[in-house]
Each structure stands twice: as structure tokens, then as C-alpha cells.
Amino acid sequence: MRRDVFQAIADPTRRAIIGLVALGALTPNAMAEHFEISRQAVSKHLRVLTECEIVKQQHHGREIFYHLQIEKMKEVADFIEPYRQMWETKFDQLEKVLNTLK
Amino acid sequence: MRRDVFQAIADPTRRAIIGLVALGALTPNAMAEHFEISRQAVSKHLRVLTECEIVKQQHHGREIFYHLQIEKMKEVADFIEPYRQMWETKFDQLEKVLNTLK
């Protein structure tokens, strides 16, 4: 199976988990409270995120806190960057045309 | 089935198609030459990309040219933006620490 950042953020629940963990490390149980799905389903998503190295485990007694590895998200930013330049150029050119028309 | 930009960019072939179409509109046949998979497989990816409104068709005789709708990619940029700010802040703080140590 594919295991990369793009696969990781494809699922809406996983994007929500990333959003939660961005605010602070959490245990699977704490996360599950935010969703309609079971704790085990959240755990399966966490497994994917761990395999993608988007989160890291920190054991603390019988609890496991999941921390966001924010740098991993950079891969998505790197992918989108050239396209961002494209639509900004497009916008600039449109602006020029509009200014000329004035 | 889920039909959003995140689903669209989850597949590596679709990311490659987006990259190709970014350089200029192409027909499915022309795209298929760049990949190992069949013309029909490319067509199925194009269907997904069309449903996500990442590409638009332009009929020209019996050929169909696919154009990139660059603005759609903005949704990904909007998603990543807050995280970009997070890792930049992190980097700035690290830099401060390193400067103090000097």
C-alpha cells in the first residue's frame, strides 16, 4: 500500500486528526471523543499517520500521546508551490489587463 | 465516493497528469504516452480529475483537450497554510536559540 503524505491527507478524518494534534499531543481515546467513529477506527488512522511519519508516539505509562511532526507537511507545500506561482502570475496578468482598461 | 482535491492528488499518476497538463492542454492519447498504463486507465483518472473540477474538457473535433483549472489547487494551499506558519515559527525559534548560543 501507498504510504505518503498525499495518501495521509486524502481522508477527511485523518485531516481532522492532524488538525487536532497540531494544537497539542493527544491520546487515541481523547481523539476518538471528537469523532463519531470508534476508538479502534481512530487507531487505524493513527497507524497510517505514524507510518507516514506525520505523527510520532510518546509512551507515558499505559497512555500513548501522538505528536505532530509538522515538517512532514512541507512535502505538500513543496508540491503546491509551483502551482501557487502559476495562479499568482495569472492573477497579476489579469490585474494588468484591468488596469489598462481603466 | 469522495470527490475532492485531496482525493485527486492522492494518486501519483494523477499528480503526474496534473503536472503534464500544467504545461499545456493535452488529449488522453498524448498523456497515455507518458505512462506505462493503458489509455483507458488515464481516461479514468481524467474522469476523477474532471469530477473534482481540476481539469476541464475542450472538444475539438474527435479530440478532447484537457485544461488545468489551476485555481482548484488553491484549496490544498489553504489547507497547508496554517501548518506552514507553524513550521516557520518553529524554525525562527530554533534560529533564535542558535544565535543566543553563539
Place this chain on the structure above:
DNA sequence: TATTTACGAAACCATTTGGTTGCAAATATA
């Protein structure tokens, strides 16, 4: 010590995915 709690892992299931081959239809060309 006995029980509860937190968790991952496994088995299972329906649906989706990403590929294939084989059409039919529309357009271009001989």
C-alpha cells in the same frame, strides 16, 4: 490481588480503487 482502563492487533465485511479488455459512437481520412 482482582478489576478496570488504554491500547494495538487481528479477523471480518462492504465499498472503493486502479487497473484491465472489449465494446459503440463520433469524427477524420482513403
Place this chain on the structure above:
DNA sequence: TATATTTGCAACCAAATGGTTTCGTAAATA
């Protein structure tokens, strides 16, 4: 007009996905 080309669509298939329930184990607690 007959034939070739370009394309989308349907049927099919194996594998992956996202969920469930059940279970074993380790740690906290009564």
C-alpha cells in the same frame, strides 16, 4: 462510402480502504 482514429463507457477483477467487533496485554487502581 469504407476504413481508421479518438474517445468514453461498461464489465470485470484483485487489492486497498475504512469501518466494525473481539481479543490479549500492560499499566493503574480498588
